[in-house]
Amino acid sequence: MAATSARPGMPESESESAHPELGAPTTGPPKAAPAGRTTASQLAGWALVLGLLVICLLAPKLFIPSFLRTLSAVFMFATLAQAWNIIGGFTGYPSFGNVVFFGLGGYTIAVLMARSHWSFWPALVVAVVLGAAYAMLIGIPTLRLKGHYFAIATLGVAEGTREIVLNVPKVTGGGAGITVPAVGPSATTSYPGNTGFLYYFLALLVVAMLAVYAIARSRFGFALRAINQDEDAAAAAGINTTRMKIAAFMVSGAITAAAGSIYAFQQVSIYPDRLFSVDITVLMVIMAVIGGSGTVIGPLVGGVGLQFLSEYLRQNFTDYHTFIFGAIIIVAVVLLPEGAVRFASETVRQRRLPIMDNLRRYRL
Amino acid sequence: MTAALETRDLSVRFGGLKAVDGISVTVEDGRVLGVIGPNGAGKSTFINLITGQIRPTRGKVLVGGRDLTGAKPWKIAAARVARTFQINKPFRGLSVRDNVAIGAMFGAPGGGSVAKARGVADEVLERLGLSGVAELGPTELSVAHAQRLEVAKALALRPRVLFLDEAMAGLRPAEMEPQLELIRELRREGLAIVVVEHVMRAIRSVCDTVLVMQEGRELLTGPPDEVLADERVITAYLGQRYAERQRAERAEAGGSGPAVADQVGPRPEGETRAPG
Numbered sequence: 001m002a003a004t005s006a007r008p009g010m011p012e013s014e015s016e017s018a019h020p021e022l023g024a025p026t027t028g029p030p031k032a033a034p035a036g037r038t039t040a041s042q043l044a045g046w047a048l049v050l051g052l053l054v055i056c057l058l059a060p061k062l063f064i065p066s067f068l069r070t071l072s073a074v075f076m077f078a079t080l081a082q083a084w085n086i087i088g089g090f091t092g093y094p095s096f097g098n099v100v101f102f103g104l105g106g107y108t109i110a111v112l113m114a115r116s117h118w119s120f121w122p123a124l125v126v127a128v129v130l131g132a133a134y135a136m137l138i139g140i141p142t143l144r145l146k147g148h149y150f151a152i153a154t155l156g157v158a159e160g161t162r163e164i165v166l167n168v169p170k171v172t173g174g175g176a177g178i179t180v181p182a183v184g185p186s187a188t189t190s191y192p193g194n195t196g197f198l199y200y201f202l203a204l205l206v207v208a209m210l211a212v213y214a215i216a217r218s219r220f221g222f223a224l225r226a227i228n229q230d231e232d233a234a235a236a237a238g239i240n241t242t243r244m245k246i247a248a249f250m251v252s253g254a255i256t257a258a259a260g261s262i263y264a265f266q267q268v269s270i271y272p273d274r275l276f277s278v279d280i281t282v283l284m285v286i287m288a289v290i291g292g293s294g295t296v297i298g299p300l301v302g303g304v305g306l307q308f309l310s311e312y313l314r315q316n317f318t319d320y321h322t323f324i325f326g327a328i329i330i331v332a333v334v335l336l337p338e339g340a341v342r343f344a345s346e347t348v349r350q351r352r353l354p355i356m357d358n359l360r361r362y363r364l
Numbered sequence: 365m366t367a368a369l370e371t372r373d374l375s376v377r378f379g380g381l382k383a384v385d386g387i388s389v390t391v392e393d394g395r396v397l398g399v400i401g402p403n404g405a406g407k408s409t410f411i412n413l414i415t416g417q418i419r420p421t422r423g424k425v426l427v428g429g430r431d432l433t434g435a436k437p438w439k440i441a442a443a444r445v446a447r448t449f450q451i452n453k454p455f456r457g458l459s460v461r462d463n464v465a466i467g468a469m470f471g472a473p474g475g476g477s478v479a480k481a482r483g484v485a486d487e488v489l490e491r492l493g494l495s496g497v498a499e500l501g502p503t504e505l506s507v508a509h510a511q512r513l514e515v516a517k518a519l520a521l522r523p524r525v526l527f528l529d530e531a532m533a534g535l536r537p538a539e540m541e542p543q544l545e546l547i548r549e550l551r552r553e554g555l556a557i558v559v560v561e562h563v564m565r566a567i568r569s570v571c572d573t574v575l576v577m578q579e580g581r582e583l584l585t586g587p588p589d590e591v592l593a594d595e596r597v598i599t600a601y602l603g604q605r606y607a608e609r610q611r612a613e614r615a616e617a618g619g620s621g622p623a624v625a626d627q628v629g630p631r632p633e634g635e636t637r638a639p640g
Binding site: 217218219222223225226229230232234235236237238239240241242294 | 456458481
């Protein structure tokens, strides 16, 4: 749109000059938003991000402790959604086993701190490296599969890994879980408390956002999007699709493992059923998709929005909160199949709310 | 001088089916090889074997004398072999410019930054007359522009060998001529080009040599006029009865005129094509 309307010396461009009576020149026929360009909604998104960041940094002075914990969870899920976005959104490989990196990261921290008396930070580095390494290990066979098959394979890997963790109680504590020494003389790193974890998760979210922002603008990001659209054509264009897919999975795994690490430290006691829960994977996927998978700010929007919503429902509708949450997700997926971010930019571009378009298009 | 592209006894079996069986061709720089044959003859599979989408079970692929048999597609692309696909494969989420830029980013020797690749893309789009639609999404293009975009994506790799798999399909006669002119121009620039086509007018007007495939095998190879007049080719395309009828008609008319009619060949539904 901008390409045709922003020519000062030529008020009437070729296509519009023939029919000057048909609408103002600025509202031409709808065209697809040029991909990869900065749009107004993207700018607004980043402004919002900055504003939120300032509020978050001041949060400990503004909010009560229970809200700080909620906020930590919001940041964590936004990070997880963003990490999933790299492999599921940009690359188009819908991992249903991303929680495996979360659990792996958490258990790395717990085992190293409880059994080997490491302090948190070096253990975090090991957890991140292991997350990336595990992604490579399982990515080499599973990334040969596509679509549902990849989803099922990764789901299987996550469930299998949980079983392994359950069955080596000497290392992991098995089903009884493992406790990170957080207080007292055995504590290797002093427990950061609500404020500390809020900042840890915020910092990780910022890292994840910047990483995806950088990826989206880099050759790597173009390679991932090309693979997402058509893998054969991507390979024919010279993209080493195998390497790029594995790299994307590794970045996703590393960030997810870091989130799991911080989470394990925050929770102190961890259990396989929680740390490898399919629910966490499902939440990552839903948050990324409803926010806008394959976009930079979509997972942030989805993660923040849905986590707050879920928290609000839990507090106000104790008996029905999962039911209501589920219903809202179904409606959101039906109405916004492309995600909230693309919906917003469509709204700005078309200057109307295209809320029913999807229903009409697919006669739902 | 080593040929830009050479295949020796190239073959692939899918179970009991010999999809491509012992095809040997040589394409020099600045030459155009046409590959024709009925649907299912193995033309696209032949390309896929060379460009790495399918690994051959037997035979060799040499690019500029270098053995690239069974190499991955991106290795082939790095050896400056580019291709289009029979079914257009645009990157839907990206603008036309970025569709082309991808090839320049990864395929061109040494690769390039995003900004540099977009510069290359703009040059290619300019050359193919697509500058006006650079900002659009690939789904908004006309058939002719969509076909051109596929060629543009391939050219962004700065290829030495170019495969065009039915780049004329769906084009109106008037739209075909610029596409043919482009092929001639690229040929003059020294590209080795392999054209898979059902449109005989295109084959006749740009090819130096034509390979006719039938059931995976080479039926015959030769200059276009000779090949298109060959009885076996007519039979392969149109079946025995039509070939006999045409022979009778030709005998009546004194044996002149083109043998394989321009409207020869199966065509996908709803496509327009040049009248004979």
